[in-house]
Amino acid sequence: MKESTLIGLSTFIYLASWVSYLVHAAFRRKGPGVAGDVLAVCGLLVQTFAIGLRWWESHQLGIGHAPLSNLYESMVFFSWTMALTYLLVVRRLETRLLGAFVMPLVCFSLASTSLMNQQIQPLVPALQSNWLTAHVFTCFLGYAAFAIAFCFSLLYLLKTRGTPGSGGYLDRNLPGAELLDEFSYRMIAVGFPLLSLGIITGAAWANSAWGTYWSWDPKETWSLIVWLIYAAYLHARIARGWKGKRSAWLSLIGFAATLFCYLGVNLLLSGLHSYATG
Amino acid sequence: MRLFDTLIQKLAGIRLTILLCILLALVSLIGTLIPQNLSDTQYADSYGPRAARVIVSLGFGDIYHSIGFVSLLSLLAMNLLACSGKRFPNVWHALRRGHPVPADRKFKSWKNRETLVLSAAGEDLEDRLEEIVSRVFGKSPEQKVCEEDERVLFIERRRYARYGPYVAHLGILIILLGGVTGIFFGFKGSLTLPEGQEASAAWARKTGESIPLGFRIRCDRFIFLQYPSGAPKEYRSEVSLLDEEGTKVMEAEIRVNHPLTYQGITFYQSNYGKVFETTLRVRDRENGQETVVTTELNRPFLLPGDQGMRAMAVAFQEDLRIPAEMVRRTSFSGTSLGPAVRLVTLEEKGFGRPFWILKNPPESDPTKGGDYHFVLEGYRSISYTGLQVARDPGAPLVWAGCILLLLGFLMALLLDHEIFWISTKRQGPKKVALTLAGRGIRHPAVYHSRFERQTARLRKELAPWVKGG
Numbered sequence: 001m002k003e004s005t006l007i008g009l010s011t012f013i014y015l016a017s018w019v020s021y022l023v024h025a026a027f028r029r030k031g032p033g034v035a036g037d038v039l040a041v042c043g044l045l046v047q048t049f050a051i052g053l054r055w056w057e058s059h060q061l062g063i064g065h066a067p068l069s070n071l072y073e074s075m076v077f078f079s080w081t082m083a084l085t086y087l088l089v090v091r092r093l094e095t096r097l098l099g100a101f102v103m104p105l106v107c108f109s110l111a112s113t114s115l116m117n118q119q120i121q122p123l124v125p126a127l128q129s130n131w132l133t134a135h136v137f138t139c140f141l142g143y144a145a146f147a148i149a150f151c152f153s154l155l156y157l158l159k160t161r162g163t164p165g166s167g168g169y170l171d172r173n174l175p176g177a178e179l180l181d182e183f184s185y186r187m188i189a190v191g192f193p194l195l196s197l198g199i200i201t202g203a204a205w206a207n208s209a210w211g212t213y214w215s216w217d218p219k220e221t222w223s224l225i226v227w228l229i230y231a232a233y234l235h236a237r238i239a240r241g242w243k244g245k246r247s248a249w250l251s252l253i254g255f256a257a258t259l260f261c262y263l264g265v266n267l268l269l270s271g272l273h274s275y276a277t278g
Numbered sequence: 279m280r281l282f283d284t285l286i287q288k289l290a291g292i293r294l295t296i297l298l299c300i301l302l303a304l305v306s307l308i309g310t311l312i313p314q315n316l317s318d319t320q321y322a323d324s325y326g327p328r329a330a331r332v333i334v335s336l337g338f339g340d341i342y343h344s345i346g347f348v349s350l351l352s353l354l355a356m357n358l359l360a361c362s363g364k365r366f367p368n369v370w371h372a373l374r375r376g377h378p379v380p381a382d383r384k385f386k387s388w389k390n391r392e393t394l395v396l397s398a399a400g401e402d403l404e405d406r407l408e409e410i411v412s413r414v415f416g417k418s419p420e421q422k423v424c425e426e427d428e429r430v431l432f433i434e435r436r437r438y439a440r441y442g443p444y445v446a447h448l449g450i451l452i453i454l455l456g457g458v459t460g461i462f463f464g465f466k467g468s469l470t471l472p473e474g475q476e477a478s479a480a481w482a483r484k485t486g487e488s489i490p491l492g493f494r495i496r497c498d499r500f501i502f503l504q505y506p507s508g509a510p511k512e513y514r515s516e517v518s519l520l521d522e523e524g525t526k527v528m529e530a531e532i533r534v535n536h537p538l539t540y541q542g543i544t545f546y547q548s549n550y551g552k553v554f555e556t557t558l559r560v561r562d563r564e565n566g567q568e569t570v571v572t573t574e575l576n577r578p579f580l581l582p583g584d585q586g587m588r589a590m591a592v593a594f595q596e597d598l599r600i601p602a603e604m605v606r607r608t609s610f611s612g613t614s615l616g617p618a619v620r621l622v623t624l625e626e627k628g629f630g631r632p633f634w635i636l637k638n639p640p641e642s643d644p645t646k647g648g649d650y651h652f653v654l655e656g657y658r659s660i661s662y663t664g665l666q667v668a669r670d671p672g673a674p675l676v677w678a679g680c681i682l683l684l685l686g687f688l689m690a691l692l693l694d695h696e697i698f699w700i701s702t703k704r705q706g707p708k709k710v711a712l713t714l715a716g717r718g719i720r721h722p723a724v725y726h727s728r729f730e731r732q733t734a735r736l737r738k739e740l741a742p743w744v745k746g747g
Contacts, residue, residue, distance in 0.1 A: 032458055038736060051578040055363065063505075075641075092727070121507075121509065122505045122507070122509060123410065124509060124510050124511075124534070125510055125511070125513055125533065125534035125535070125547075126534055128534070128535055129535040178723075182723045182724060186724055188693040189692065190691075190692070192687065192691065193684060193687035193688065196683060196684060196687060197684060200680045200683075200684070203676075203680075204677070205535075207673065208535050208536075208537060208546075209535045209546070209547035210546060210548070210666065211466065211537065211544060211548075211666040211667075212466065212666075212668070213673065213676060214457070216308045216309065216314065216342045219305075221306050221309060221310050222310060223304075223311075224306055225306050225307055226303075227302045228299040228302055228303040228306075229299070229300075229303055231299050232295075232296045232299040232300055232303075234691075235292050235295050235296050235299070236292075236296050239292040240292055240293065240296070253539070265310075269310060270613055
């Protein structure tokens with residue numbers, strides 16, 4: 001079976017999972033929610049197999065490398081980390097409504113890969129490094145944590161939009177606002193060290209490839225911008241007691257910057273990461 | 279004095295940290311929108327003269343080295359120092375002081391608490407409680423109170439987590455220090471080495487000054503490998519290192535991602551290309567004197583005769599091409615003219631007009647070259663390797679700072695300092711009330727689920743004594 005077919009299949013499974021979660025949200029039945037969970041797990045399994053298959057295929061071609069080397073591979077991996085992080089987090093929640101917000105992110109990022117160059121390409125000399133896997137892995141785990149934090153913050157803002165205790169649907173079915181706020185913070189507290197590790201491994205790599213660990217390339221600068229936004233978030237929260245709305249908005253801004261750091265820089269600005277566009 | 283105190287207070291405030299983070303993010307953002315390090319005319323071309331003047335005068339063209347950006351970074355460093363300097367002693371003393379038993383047993387009203395009523399028929403429970411608690415928490419408890427009817431045990435885990443923020447901030451300061459050290463005591467340069475040639479100095483990237491290496495490096499061979507698709511597979515320079523007298527010390531390879539470090543100086547594979555060496559036959563048209571010279575590009579050579587006239591090859595093409603519309607107007611039979619060299623004579627008042635000389639057919643135009651007739655006899659291409667050369671004594675500091683930063687994050691964000699009080703109070707001849715109260719000091723809100731796991735384990739261990747259990 002072909003890797004691209006499997007990716008397409010997993011996209012549809014995630015789509016079905018999203019629809020299930022929406023049905024669950026709309027008709028307030030538990031069944032579709034459970035189905036959403038099961039489908040999400042299936043999607044993740046199929047996708048994991050597809051990633052493994054691509055890795056294996058690259059070795060068959062004699063140019064073996066972890067499938068993390070271009071825009072297509074990174075996007076597949078990004079949606080994979082989001083689905084995985086979601087499934088790890090959802091076990092600790094009493095609600096499945098989060099899925100209705102995370103699954104579209106997973107679906108759309110995976111669906112967008114059908115527009116990209118899917119060929120397995122050999123690594124150009126700059127990418128032939130042991131840092132490749134460590135750098136991409138940590139960065140994208142960080143991005144995924146920020147994505148889930150974004151969803152929690154969104155839920156928080158939705159929950160607190162109406163008058164509290166109004167008995168509206170979201171109000172009754174979502175975990176307490178405080179808990180949503182706290183979960184969002186926990187995801188950022190996990191994502192921030194991962195992003196830092198991603199930046200540091202990137203710096204170490206740049207140092208061995210180009211002789212300079214920091215050169216204010218747009219990608220580096222944007223990763224610093226994201227880092228600074230979340231650093232501000234953590235300081236505001238831990239030391240100045242910012243909670244609720246203000247920190248939720250900061251989390252939304254942080255994720256927007258994360259997306260720009262990942263996609264905007266690759267597609268709109270030129271720089272050292274240009275191999276990640278094709 | 280008042281003002282000074284307020285200033286120090288502000289400098290040590292977290293409000294300033296947040297403000298600086300946001301300002302640094304905004305300024306960095308500007309730097310990604312305006313291309314950096316272009317010349318004044320390039321800015322004028324893309325933004326118009328007025329906007330270009332604003333960009334250049336505000337330092338936006340090299341924003342990360344502008345006074346404004348460097349000031350923000352310095353302010354951040356001072357803020358981190360002041361902030362940590364103000365808070366660290368308090369935390370240090372509080373943690374050294376430890377936790378005295380609260381007289382009113384306040385912990386019994388903590389949010390995370392659990393009370394078990396145990397039957398204590400014999401001394402058995404009293405003896406085993408400590409052992410059970412050590413097993414559950416992985417640490418032996420400290421006995422704070424031991425009276426006839428009341429015992430209070432105390433356990434503390436991961437106290438070091440409280441130092442996390444200070445470790446992380448120290449890491450950032452060390453990274454900044456490493457960066458500054460690199461700027462002042464290191465250098466970044468480059469080196470272009472044609473095969474077979476050696477160099478004993480590099481060229482500084484910013485100033486263009488020559489930096490002596492203290493040894494010599496020779497490029498023996500440059501190899502460029504491609505994948506079948508034509509994509510680059512490997513750039514490899516095979517070099518020899520020689521001491522100042524020219525004795526070979528070692529041979530080595532430099533590849534992308536595999537730099538070579540020798541005597542504190544590191545060489546990185548950066549680019550490559552070809553240089554051409556041309557052989558020219560030059561004849562003085564007047565007296566027929568002739569010389570043959572072999573020369574590289576941009577290196578003046580003497581022309582025949584004793585006037586000391588010189589010329590220079592400024593460009594070489596293995597296959598000179600001219601636009602199709604020009605072909606119609608000239609006698610050339612096609613657009614592809616074969617090997618050609620572009621020459622220029624050096625005259626007293628400067629350069630003469632440059633002109634192309636083809637290998638085939640040999641030049642017959644009597645006006646080209648003025649008093650001299652040039653013939654391109656032959657040429658040879660030589661690969662060269664382009665190396666980045668750097669010495670950065672600050673790099674080890676940067677990496678040490680990074681490790682501290684990550685350790686600090688681990689301690690501050692992912693681990694927590696937990697304290698537990700366990701009190702047993704005799705409530706009758708055979709009845710003991712055990713209260714367990716716990717708290718995660720830095721992240722109280724997420725501690726709850728951990729507390730539940732911990733109490734569940736304790737309850738299981740104490741099951742034989744639980745009343746009615």
